Amino acid sequence: MSKIAYFGPEGTFTEQAARLLAGDAELIPVETIPLALSAVRKGEVDAACVPVENSVEGAVPATLDGLAEQEPLVASAEALLPVRFSVLTRPDAGEIQTVASHPHALAQVRLWLEANLPGARPVAASSTAAAAVAVLAGEFDAAVTAPVAAEHYPLRVMATEVADVQDARTRFLLVRQPQHPLPEPTGADRTSIVAAAANRTGALAELLSELASRGINLTRLDARPARSNFGEYRFFIDFEGHIAEPRIGDALAALRRRCRNVRFLGSHPRADGVRSTIEPSAGNDDFVEATDWVAAVRAGKTA
Numbered sequence: 001m002s003k004i005a006y007f008g009p010e011g012t013f014t015e016q017a018a019r020l021l022a023g024d025a026e027l028i029p030v031e032t033i034p035l036a037l038s039a040v041r042k043g044e045v046d047a048a049c050v051p052v053e054n055s056v057e058g059a060v061p062a063t064l065d066g067l068a069e070q071e072p073l074v075a076s077a078e079a080l081l082p083v084r085f086s087v088l089t090r091p092d093a094g095e096i097q098t099v100a101s102h103p104h105a106l107a108q109v110r111l112w113l114e115a116n117l118p119g120a121r122p123v124a125a126s127s128t129a130a131a132a133v134a135v136l137a138g139e140f141d142a143a144v145t146a147p148v149a150a151e152h153y154p155l156r157v158m159a160t161e162v163a164d165v166q167d168a169r170t171r172f173l174l175v176r177q178p179q180h181p182l183p184e185p186t187g188a189d190r191t192s193i194v195a196a197a198a199n200r201t202g203a204l205a206e207l208l209s210e211l212a213s214r215g216i217n218l219t220r221l222d223a224r225p226a227r228s229n230f231g232e233y234r235f236f237i238d239f240e241g242h243i244a245e246p247r248i249g250d251a252l253a254a255l256r257r258r259c260r261n262v263r264f265l266g267s268h269p270r271a272d273g274v275r276s277t278i279e280p281s282a283g284n285d286d287f288v289e290a291t292d293w294v295a296a297v298r299a300g301k302t303a
């Protein structure tokens with residue numbers, strides 16, 4: 001049976017996402033995102049499930065940095081979860097003075113906490129479920145968690161369906177070693193790369209223009225410090241399409257030509273099923289026809 005590590009402990013949102021993506025794989029909780037990624041790199045598990053972006057709070061830095069550094073890993077699937085929180089306390093809780101959770105969760109319930117627990121101090125925990133564990137251990141008074149955490153930990157449910165922004169969602173990735181075969185293209189796919197653009201005028205614009213000129217629609221652009229030199233950035237770029245498509249292969253080759261420091265982070269079906277936009281003259285058939293024409297000209301068969 002294959003093994004999938006997920007950002008745990010048991011009862012995180014990531015466990016819910018891993019269950020959606022796992023099939024019949026064995027799920028193994030791991031305390032941090034870097035540890036989940038390193039379990040894949042070491043071959044201790046076949047894949048890892050990690051959160052990558054949230055519609056309210058944006059990117060999950062530990063995942064982006066973890067994918068940009070060390071041995072390459074490639075995303076082979078994604079899941080999109082609606083994010084509404086539960087607030088859990090010990091059954092004997094008195095006054096709530098501290099509320100623990102993952103920073104992304106705390107940021108998404110700030111208004112609710114101000115209105116409902118005005119005196120409580122927010123405290124960052126490594127995950128929502130780690131916060132539940134800490135409440136159980138008496139370290140904090142309340143935890144902001146995924147709804148499933150209440151099934152794992154004997155805590156009292158003080159509130160459910162808590163969210164300052166309705167319809168918030170988090171996207172999760174299933175990442176593997178690069179030798180694992182990529183999923184087939186479906187017409188509703190996402191490709192991700194990270195590129196360390198040179199520190200000179202127009203470098204990022206040049207990379208983006210390779211995608212724009214091929215009619216490729218971006219779905220995300222995030223900058224993170226390169227961490228080695230102050231002022232240097234890595235750009236995480238997601239766009240519609242699959243590396244198996246001629247138009248996407250052509251774009252990736254152009255990006256590589258412009259930037260030796262580009263890393264492929266995966267091509268996989270989109271969880272929302274949105275099909276790629278194909279601009280006039282920028283479909284796969286157009287790329288194939290143009291390449292075939294050049295070959296025919298070179299072979300002296302046409303002009």
Ligand SMILES: O=C(O)C(=O)Cc1ccccc1
Pocket residue numbers: 007011012013014015051054083102104105126127128129146170
């Ligand atoms: O801590 C968790 O439960 C996670 O899986 C990370 C997370 C935190 C907040 C919203 C979505 C995912």
